[in-house]
Amino acid sequence: MADAPIYIDPKLCKGCGKCVKGCGFGALRMIDAPGANKPGKLAEVDPSACRACSACVKACPFGAISEVKREVRGTEGLDEYKDIWVFAEQTGGKVAEVAYELLSKGLELKAQRGGGARLCAVLLGHGLSDEAKASLVAAGADVVYVVDDPALADYEANVYVDAVSQLIMKRRPEVVLAGATAVGRAFFARVAVKVRTGLTADCTMLKVEQTENKDTGVMQMLLHQTRPAFGGNIMATIMTPNHRPQMATVRPKVFKKAPPDPSRCGETVLEALKLAAARTRLVKVERDPGSVDIAAHDILVAGGRGLKKAENFKLLFRLAELLGGEVACSRACVDAGWCPVMRQVGQTGKTVAPKLYLCFGISGAIQHLEGIRGADTIVAVNSDPNAPIFGVADFGVVGDLFEILPALVAELER
C-alpha cells in the first residue's frame, strides 16, 4: 500500500486495536492477513479516509506505525513571507464589519508571530474615502494597500482575483485572512488556487505558534487554523506548512471587534496594478427593502420547530419589539417555509453573536449551536428537559412555550 500516508509494519503490529480507536477519521480497521501476529488482527489503513494526522502513530504502543515521508514540493523561499494581511471588503465605500473583527484578531496574531511582521489591510474599490483607510489604521493596520481602479467599482470575481493575486505575488504576506462572506468565500478560493496555496474555510480559532514541520523537521511559525467539520460534529486544526501565504476565511461575528484607536499610526500604499478585464457584467443590484441582517442585532428572539406554524411567529415579533431586538429562527422553520432564510441561524445560516439570544422551541442541534457560540447570554424555553439547548443556555426554562411566550409578552408590556 505504497500510496497510504502511513506504514504499518506487520511484524510489529500486535493487533491490539488502539490505532483503530485512536483514528478520528475511521480510516483504520483490523483485517485477516498472512503473516499477522494474531489471526484476523492486523491493522489496515484506508488511504482515501486517512488524513495523515498521525494520531495512530502516537496511539500504537508497539511502534508499528510510521508516517511515510514524502518529497515536499511547496512554495519557494518560505522565509521571504512575513506580514499578516486582512482583506478589507467594502461595498459602496463602506468597509464590512468583519474586516475590523479580523484586524482585531490580526493584532493578536502579529504579537504571537513577532519578528517584525506587520499587520496590513488590503482595500479594493474605486473612489475610496480617506475615512475608510483611516478606519483600517485605527483598527490596527500598520499598512493599508489600496487599489483604486474603475474596474473595481463593483465586485467582479475575476478582477478581484487578479488584483489580490498580483498583490500577494508582489508583497509576499505570510498569512492572508478574509471574511467568509458571499464575496470573500467566492473569490478567495480562486485566489488560493491562483497562487497555489491552501485555504481553510470558516475558521473559528486562529493562532500563530512555533511548530515543527512534520515533513522537514524544521521549527517554523505556523498558523493553526481550527474549524468545525462534518456539520460541526468535530473540530479540526489545519495547517499549511509548506506553502505561502497561509490563507483562511472567518465568518462574520466569530471574532470580536476591538474598539478602534484613532491614535494609531499607519501608512497608506497606493498600488497601481494593470488589471485583467472583467469577464462578466453587473447589470444591477436589487436590494430588498425588507431584508434583515440578524447578525447586526444585539438582541435576538428565535423560534424553532416547536413553534409549529408560521403565524405563531407573530408573538416572537411582538417580544422582539418589546426587547428592542430582531427575530431569528432555526433551519427547521426555513425548511417548513415559516421564515425566510435571511433569519436562519446556524451552520447553513448565519453565525450570530448577540448580547442576548432568547429562544423558544429550539432543541439545539449541533449545527444550530455552532451558529450561536459567540452569544453572550443564551436563554432557552423548551418543553423537553433533555434538549441539548439547555447544555449551553445560561438560563433555561422547561415548559410549554405557548403558555410562557404570551405570559412573557404580558409581563414585559406591564
Add this chain to the structure above:
Amino acid sequence: MHVVVCVKQVPDTTNVRINPKTNTLMREGVESIVNPFDEYALEQALELKDRFGAKVSVVSMGPPQATAVLREALARGADDAHLVSSRAFGGADTLATSYTIALAIKKVCGGDAPDLVLFGKQAIDGDTAQVGPGVSEFLDVPLVTYVKSLEVRAGRGGAPTGWSVVSVMDDGEHVVEGKFPAVMTVLKEAAPPRFAPLAGAIEAAHAEIDVLDEKALEADPGKIGLGGSPTKVVTIFPPPVKGGGEKIDARGGAARGARAIVEFLSRKGLVK
C-alpha cells in the same frame, strides 16, 4: 452546448455523531447521499438539455461507491457519467481536488473547457464552497457564485449566445451577464430536482460509467492526493462544551417561568 455538472457523494452529516468515549467520528450506519446542493445544479443542466438540447455530462470524484450518485444522475437524464477515482487521489484538499476535477472536465470535453460547468453552492460534509471557484481558476474560465436563477439567451437559429443570472450576495441580488464558457455555483432556489423516470433508472443501473484515474488524466503526481495538498489536518477534537447554567421547571407554571426570565434579564441588565 455542453454542460458538465460536478456532483459529490457525501455522508448524511445530520447523522454523523461522535463516540463520547473515544472522541472519534462514528461512521457506521451513516447513509451516503448525493450532496443536496448538487441536485439543483443537475436540474439546472437538465433544463438546458430540455430547452437547447444541451449535452449533459456528470463528473464525480470519490471512491468506487460514488458510482451510485452518477447512476442517479443518468437516471434523471444526464448523457454520460465519469467517476474520477483512484487511491492516489485520497486525502486531497480543495487545491488538489480542484486540479484533479479540472483535468477530468477537460478530458471529458476533449481538452477544452465546456460551455458551462455547474456546481452546487457547497458540499454539506466540508462546507468549504471552494472547489467550484478552484476549478474555474484551473480552467481559466469566468466564475459566478450563488446563482439563484439562470437564463440563457438564444440567438437567431436558437443557439445559445450568452447568459444572465441572479447571484445572491450579501448586499442584495446581483443581476450578472456574461458569455460562455463559465463556471457557476448554484443555490437551492435555482431548480427543484425532478424525479427519475422508472425506465431511466433501469437503464442507468446497467449504464457504463467511465472511470478516470491519474493515468487517464495524465495528472502531475505532485499535485494530486495528500501529497499535492498544501493543507494538512493536524488534530481533531470534539467541539468545546459550554455547560449549561441555571435551569428551572415551569411546567404548569407559565407565569412563574415568564417572571423568572424577566428577573434573569434584569439581573443581566438586558431589560429595564
